[in-house]
Ligand SMILES: [Zn+2]
């Protein structure tokens with residue numbers, strides 16, 4: 346088969362690659378579309394791959410082409426995506442349901458062959474079947490949708506509260522939709538990119554604030570009657586957004602940290618004191634799994650995409666490339682500020 350193979354740093358080429366083997370318990374999937382995740386960019390461009398040569402890619406959709414011995418839950422032709430983490434399901438953390446903390450795990454598309462290929466074989470348990478009414482290009486968005494949902498579920502979200510979503514990247518836009526699905530009183534989004542704020546508005550959020558503008562904290566707080574936000578989801582995770590989260594938070598608010606920092610984060614004494622004074626409850630989250638694996642994040646995403654409560658807009662997709670154009674797709678990220686949304690690699 347053909348694949349986009351990473352041979353070394355910044356050396357991704359369309360090439361022949363061995364067909365995946367199909368041992369018992371695995372399913373072989375004909376890949377239709379893959380997304381380039383933020384985590385793939387350093388793997389390709391900045392020496393971040395575990396080894397070479399490797400085929401990356403973990404956000405994808407396709408159809409079951411063949412099932413290995415003993416596979417019972419899937420059949421040829423099913424439309425599927427994958428939960429990319431492969432936990433051991435035997436260690437203390439796995440047995441306790443802390444799937445994301447498993448230390449004996451593997452990961453599709455970073456430790457083992459990924460989806461930037463014509464075919465991929467994955468364990469039956471990792472395959473997530475979805476309704477064929479969801480397009481292949483939209484189903485690529487499963488993983489970011491589950492990560493956003495994790496950020497909502499993990500902070501004990503319940504309906505009726507003012508909710509702030511910081512960052513209108515893919516995860517932020519899904520978090521805003523989940524907040525509505527779970528009954529938020531209002532949803533306000535924050536970003537410096539007016540185009541992305543427009544996308545959020547089209548999805549039905551109540552308020553969209555330009556966080557590069559002076560006075561936006563006051564305006565946004567005003568939108569809650571001056572009380573602040575009961576839930577704040579930071580889908581970015583840089584110094585400015587973390588400080589914004591603390592400022593937007595109401596007393597006893599729940600702040601959910603979904604985005605992960607790429608740089609040192611520091612707070613002034615006054616900023617830090619906001620946590621004390623407002624008795625803010627801060628919760629981190631990591632990946633998007635719960636027991637039984639892969640968990641309700643994946644089940645709910647499949648259901649809500651199928652019935653239309655969770656929407657993927659075409660505007661979430663920035664650009665599409667064929668698999669043999671993978672190099673051009675990654676070259677885009679050499680200037681990340683020109684990328685506004687998900688870049689897809691499509692097969693056939
Ligand atoms: Zn990803």
Ligand SMILES: [Zn+2]
Nearest residue numbers: 433436439447
């Ligand atoms: Zn484990």
